[in-house]
Amino acid sequence: MATIELENIVKRFGSATVVHGLDLAIADGEFVALVGPSGCGKSTTLRMIAGLEDVSAGTLRIGGVVVNHHEPKRRNVAMVFQNYAIYPHLTVRENIAFGLYTSGLPKEKKAARVDEAARILGLEDLLDRRPAALSGGQRQRVAIGRAMVRNPSAFLFDEPLSNLDAQLRNQMRIEIKRLHQRIGATTVYVTHDQVEAMTMADRIVVMRDGRILQIGTPSDLYDAPADVFTARFIGTPAMNLLPASHGPDGLVVEGAAAPIRAPASAAGVARLLVGVRPQDLVCTDAGAGADPDVLTVTGTVTAVEPLGPETHVHLDTSGGPVIALAADRAAPPVGAPATALARTRALHLFDAASEQALGRAAEHA
């Protein structure tokens, strides 16, 4: 087990800088997810930790030791790849044992480790099969098994579930999480899927364009996103954003029937964005009220998505498209006008120019 510390880590490919001075300290046994859209530098960062890419500048420590120039094998990390990278010409047993190829362990010990990993991952009956005869989930388990047998100081996962179908992904997500709870090894998990990050990680690192936007626990990111990008990236459906500006009676939000009370944090910012999560915005039959602590959004229903536990109502408002929740799953018909309400304490405020958060809109008692 080990800590991983990144200090002002930079990665350049030729003249292009793809990672701009990352600072990140991962505690021993922590599960950290790096999330962000394609090309945000998350995989590159992981590969630098693994030793598959050189670090252009900065200091990388694993277990307190500077490993910038260490070969991958000297870092004692294990990596699970998106394409599993299990060898088609070897059986499951040989694939798992491959992790111990250079370990120098006696044969019996290797076999015992392989059996142990297979038992934990439920692969005992598949040990003599070849990868071609395995399902995607089983292949991924083999890849994890190969990583496990080495007792590495850290596990690195590079989008390990991207190639699986949705159901299997949910299942493997839980399995990986359980495995982490059981083994307790430091884990860095790269994904572009915020649900994976939210459900698995102790802490999430949101990245964009080679920079860290925010580091925090899943609830930190959900409740207090630091900027518009993180706010939209975390949570499904994405947070609604409505342009707003100061008026004589408070904040005038486009698409809202009445102004809301302007919080202190909004003072001095001319153009704002008001964010409201669809889960906090509920359709109502009651007409628009004038309560300054309630955001009242009005618009026309363009689509209704019943998901079972909840029903999403898509509204076209003067501030742009908005997604709200149908109260008691009773959605208004498509084409009809609708009103949706949100308490102002559930709103997020952002500076429209810098896209930085201004904090939550505090409800007046």
Add this chain to the structure above:
Amino acid sequence: MIAPAESLDAPAGRRPLRPGRIVAWTLLFIGGVVMVTPLLFMFSTSLKTAGQVYDLRLIPASPTLANYVEVLSDGRFLRWFLNSTLVAVAVTLSNLFFDSLVGYTLAKFRFRGRMIVFIAILSTLMIPTEMLVIPWYLMASQLGWLDTYWGIMFPGMMTAFGTFLMKQFFEGVPDDFLEAARIDGLNEFQIWWKVAMPLVTPALSALAIFTFLGNWTAFFWPLISVTSRELYTLPVGLSSFAVEQSIQWEMIMTGAALATIPTLLVFIALQRYIVRGVMLAGLKG
């Protein structure tokens, strides 16, 4: 051959008989006849006596195995056969090793001058063998390699074609496989040998087949580089039947028929790789 008429009422799923297919099958049939006829004549002639050689009947009037007995009891033939085997096997193994090693390096490592090396290797493909024979000969002569097994083998120990072929295949091997092995602590040679090589077996099979056949039937360079009869390869040895006294066609054909046995064995052993290999390599056999 042309599908019989009943195929018209064949169960659904069979393709109907179309004029295009008739033309295709006819052309293939003619091609087959053109290719098989010389082989049939070879076997036929090998079963004839010297007097019957110019009797062009395909089935000899009185077939005899006497030629086979004579050729096989002649110690020289066996020697040439073994020489050819040695040369073809050694050159094939060498190509499998070096071509894939260089091909892998060019495909999977980024280093300064990589393209220059690759183009330099590739450009040798454009030089005809006949032009290379003189430098080879001078080289072999200066280094004392003439009239040795090594002298026959050295020009083919590594080929540009094989390097190119293997490079193309290694480019198709996902980097993840290699990186996973790198993280598992294998060194670069181990990664090549334990991980990359098993993933390109179809290409290795294709390369093995082409190299073996090319060397088994090679004539020009072995003829030039070797003067001792005991170092002759089979094609050179067989040709010597033609110049000793008179042309002994029945003996040449018997030797040639025997010489096809290893190639047949290679084909039978590797036939499932041949079609795949040729398709993958985008080559004609």
